Structures are given as structure tokens and as C-alpha cells.
Amino acid sequence: MAPPEFDEATRTALEAAAFRRLVQHLRERTDVQNIDLMNLAGFCRNCLAKWYRAAAEERGLGLSYDEAREIIYGMPYRDWQALYQKEASPEKLAAFAANAPKDH
Numbered sequence: 823m824a825p826p827e828f829d830e831a832t833r834t835a836l837e838a839a840a841f842r843r844l845v846q847h848l849r850e851r852t853d854v855q856n857i858d859l860m861n862l863a864g865f866c867r868n869c870l871a872k873w874y875r876a877a878a879e880e881r882g883l884g885l886s887y888d889e890a891r892e893i894i895y896g897m898p899y900r901d902w903q904a905l906y907q908k909e910a911s912p913e914k915l916a917a918f919a920a921n922a923p924k925d926h
Contacts, residue, residue, distance in 0.1 A: 852906040
């Protein structure tokens, strides 16, 4: 059975709601480190911020990378790092080096 087809406005609203829920979930799961996300899924909170910033730029909106990260993290990145970021193990760093996207 094929998924229903929605008009553009409905599809956009549903995608936006799903995105907001993803961001909220990542804000709540501070135990999940970015390197874990990168190693398992190939993207992290910083990737989301880069994509958010790119979308703003495509629409002619000025948004810095730091501003985009604050939107995604719910706080300045520096604060999130101090509160939640843990040092990555040598194994996690090696996995990241082997699989990291070229733009990361």
C-alpha cells in the first residue's frame, strides 16, 4: 500500500513537525554523543545545524553556524559541550576517522 499523497503545505507541515520532534529528542538525549551519532548514522547535531543554516541561506536569510547550532542544541554550543560532551575513546575516534564524511 502506497503512502497517502499530501498537498505541499501539509507535507511541509508534517516534515517540520517531525524535524522539531527530532531536535527535541536530541536535546533530551544529552547522553548520546555526537561521535556516536556520526559513527552509527553518519550525521550529528552539528550536521543538522549545517543543514538548517544552508536552508536559511537558500532563502536569503542570514544565520551563522553558531546561531544554527544554538537552535539545534537549545543553548550555545560551548555550554552544551561543557555540560554534556565526554571525551571520545580511541576506538570511537578511529571509527569516525575511517567513516567521517568529507565535509565534516
